[in-house]
Amino acid sequence: MTAPAAVARLSLCPDVLFLVDGRGDWIASNPLARVHVAVSASGAELLRRLREPGDLSAALAGLDGLWAEDRTVFGPRRCALDDATGLSAEPGRRVQGPDAVALLRERFVLLEDLAAYRERFGPKRRPMDPDRFGNFHQQIGQELLLRQRVKPDDWWVSQKFEDDLSGVKNTAYRKVQHEFLEREVPGWGLAGKRVLDVGCGVGYFTDFFRRIGDAAEVLGLDPNADYIRRAQATFRGPGLRFEVFDFAKPDGLAAYRGPGFDLIYLSDVLLFYFVSYKNKPEELAGAVGFLSALKSLLAPGGRIMIMDPHGSFSLCGRYGDPAQPLAVLGEYKRRVWGIASTLEPLGRAVRAAGLAVTGIWEPCYEGPVRDAEDAFLKEFPVWWVFELRALP
Amino acid sequence: MTMNDETIAAAVCAWFESRGAVPGATPAEKLAVDYFAAGLLDSLQVVELVAHLEQTFGVRFEDRHFQQRRFSTIGGLAEIVAELKTAPAP
Numbered sequence: 001m002t003a004p005a006a007v008a009r010l011s012l013c014p015d016v017l018f019l020v021d022g023r024g025d026w027i028a029s030n031p032l033a034r035v036h037v038a039v040s041a042s043g044a045e046l047l048r049r050l051r052e053p054g055d056l057s058a059a060l061a062g063l064d065g066l067w068a069e070d071r072t073v074f075g076p077r078r079c080a081l082d083d084a085t086g087l088s089a090e091p092g093r094r095v096q097g098p099d100a101v102a103l104l105r106e107r108f109v110l111l112e113d114l115a116a117y118r119e120r121f122g123p124k125r126r127p128m129d130p131d132r133f134g135n136f137h138q139q140i141g142q143e144l145l146l147r148q149r150v151k152p153d154d155w156w157v158s159q160k161f162e163d164d165l166s167g168v169k170n171t172a173y174r175k176v177q178h179e180f181l182e183r184e185v186p187g188w189g190l191a192g193k194r195v196l197d198v199g200c201g202v203g204y205f206t207d208f209f210r211r212i213g214d215a216a217e218v219l220g221l222d223p224n225a226d227y228i229r230r231a232q233a234t235f236r237g238p239g240l241r242f243e244v245f246d247f248a249k250p251d252g253l254a255a256y257r258g259p260g261f262d263l264i265y266l267s268d269v270l271l272f273y274f275v276s277y278k279n280k281p282e283e284l285a286g287a288v289g290f291l292s293a294l295k296s297l298l299a300p301g302g303r304i305m306i307m308d309p310h311g312s313f314s315l316c317g318r319y320g321d322p323a324q325p326l327a328v329l330g331e332y333k334r335r336v337w338g339i340a341s342t343l344e345p346l347g348r349a350v351r352a353a354g355l356a357v358t359g360i361w362e363p364c365y366e367g368p369v370r371d372a373e374d375a376f377l378k379e380f381p382v383w384w385v386f387e388l389r390a391l392p
Numbered sequence: 393m394t395m396n397d398e399t400i401a402a403a404v405c406a407w408f409e410s411r412g413a414v415p416g417a418t419p420a421e422k423l424a425v426d427y428f429a430a431g432l433l434d435s436l437q438v439v440e441l442v443a444h445l446e447q448t449f450g451v452r453f454e455d456r457h458f459q460q461r462r463f464s465t466i467g468g469l470a471e472i473v474a475e476l477k478t479a480p481a482p
Contacts, residue, residue: 126428127435130461145439146458 010101010110011053013117018044027071028109032121032336033133035107038069043100050110056101068100069093072107121336123276135276135338153224157202165204165234172365172382175374177267177307180363180385181208190215193262196297197221199269203231203242209265210240219256221245250286253293260299267307273349274341291353295390304355304388309340310362310381350388359387400449400477401470407444408432408466423467445469451476 019027025038028047039047042063049059060066070093095103104110111117124134133139144152160173168174190213197206200220209215217239222228223246231242246252273287294304312332331337350357362381369375405422408414415430416422427433433441442453451473462468 127433127438128428128458128464130459130464141435142458145435146442146453147455149439 009053010056012047012050013108013111016109030108033108036071037107037109038071040065040067042066066100067096068103175365175377176363185213192216196261196264198266202227203235207235223247250290250293261297262299262302264294264304270306271308271340275338287349288352306386307383310384311342313339354391355388356391357386358389361385397474400474404470405466426464428464449473
């Protein structure tokens with residue numbers, strides 16, 4: 001077999017893992033790029049020979065029957081989260097010889113330039129940035145807007161709640177987030193108290209604090225006017241209010257000073273001060289200002305509860321086998337998915353805002369295991385929860 | 393470029409100009425403008441642009457087009473539209 005003339009030296013990507021599928025095929029899997037390519041025995045031998053950078057022609061010497069087959073789509077549906085290359089996956093497409101080498105290069109199994117490969121994993125610096133894959137939020141935004149052609153704000157609500165907002169869909173949101181609150185909120189001593197739900201969305205949990213926590217007054221704030229209209233139309237009751245609030249102007253929170261709130265709750269909100277979102281840079285200073293403004297709204301003895309995605313969380317970090325829940329590939333210091341903050345910057349912001357962490361929870365699913373997702377959620381906390389109180 | 397391609401390029405450029413000034417003294421300079429780098433569009437407005445072009449020219453962008461570097465320039469976008477218009481039906 002002859003190598004394409006333009007390619008001289010290639011090497012096996014150091015991120016690639018090898019698995020064997022149910023048919024006995026070798027799967028070269030790059031979890032960072034979320035791509036998976038089945039190869040023939042000679043393909044596996046080629047990759048073995050290229051563990052160190054080497055000449056492709058030499059590595060191909062004596063190899064017959066080389067084929068590669070794209071297996072990138074393992075998930076139930078095809079989306080950008082399954083495939084960070086953003087290329088059109090064609091599962092089952094089996095290619096031979098030089099085309100197999102081309103597929104392995106396209107899918108980041110074989111690399112020409114390791115430094116260039118590393119450079120591709122970073123936040124997009126502008127919309128549609130062709131040089132960087134972008135973090136989770138940017139990828140899913142592009143996926144929703146351009147491939148699925150749906151508004152991210154509509155998608156956010158529809159994937160979390162039942163259409164009539166009567167409950168939380170039976171996903172991680174129900175199994176972890178909702179069940180945690182059902183267990184804990186009755187013990188939070190909210191009866192007769194004032195609660196502020198910051199980033200309340202369509203108001204389900206705002207109402208939850210009134211209904212389950214028996215709070216006397218609950219105010220939900222969100223920047224999305226459509227969400228607030230829907231909340232106002234769906235959830236009504238004594239002491240329950242919803243208002244549009246522009247988070248870009250946290251000084252405006254001063255308007256809500258008064259007797260103070262006994263609980264300020266934020267769910268999946270604070271992370272956006274720590275990760276690039278809509279191509280904006282990370283804003284640690286913004287997080288400090290935001291938390292400081294919230295602190296000024298606390299009643300004496302009040303607390304802030306923050307539920308955010310876990311810092312080591314990886315949406316695509318499992319391979320679907322309930323018997324192998326430890327086959328999880330997360331991340332921490334070197335952020336590629338960039339879903340949420342790690343602990344250290346979060347702690348710096350909390351301290352700088354004059355607050356202290358007085359409690360930490362890592363809720364997991366506690367029900368029976370019926371599928372791979374249950375097994376994953378039972379073993380690994382997808383969210384973490386922080387209780388903050390004002391430093392004296 | 394054929395006359396048809398020029399018409400497409402002019403229409404794409406006109407869409408951008410309807411939303412504000414496009415940098416460049418000549419048509420060629422305008423076509424070379426990277427509209428993201430120039431701050432002419434944000435990510436949500438891209439959706440409006442895509443919908444407008446698909447409706448106007450009766451084409452459908454595919455995933456691969458969004459990954460192409462030329463998608464970010466007015467001229468490159470016009471090229472993609474022209475190719476889609478002449479491509480045989482799948």
